[in-house]
Amino acid sequence: MFRAEGPHAAHLFRHEPGGHRWQRVPPTEKKDRIQTSTVTVAVMREPSETEWVLRPAELEWRTTRGSGPGGQHRNKTESAVVLTHKPTGLTVRSEAERSQHRNRELALKVLRARLMESAQENAAARANAERRQQVGSGMRGDKVRTVRERDGQVTDHRTGHRLRLADYRRGDWGPLLD
Structure with a gap:
């Protein structure tokens, strides 16, 4: 994985996605046989981190009686909370605490975590x-490009441009960026 940043990074790498063929003669090769390697390249924009802010208009709150043991308090008070996120339809139910306020906080935390995961x-x-x-x-x-070390040449197959390998390694990709 390679990461590039800066004002012209997207422009510089816009022609790179695809297959690249690299032809070379290894230093250990005695009979000058060419070895060919293939590399596939994908260029993707790195997403920015966003903070989750839930607007009150997107939320639908309901209270209900909790289920399970608890006797008269559980049967008479509506301490359980059901929270629905309207845009996604995701629903969270919280009844772990005896307090409705604590269940509201817990439901909101669980909903935020599930939305971020989704x-x-x-x-x-x-x-x-x-x-x-x-x-x-x-x-x-x-293939998008072929790099031939033996000839010292780089060929871009989409545009037909050829470039010296030394210029390519130095980052002087002039004709390839047109």
């Missing part, structure tokens, strides 16, 4: 789908 799962699923779309199958036909 959002993280959805974000992970979207990122995984985006990564799979960018990477492709990793087969030779999906």
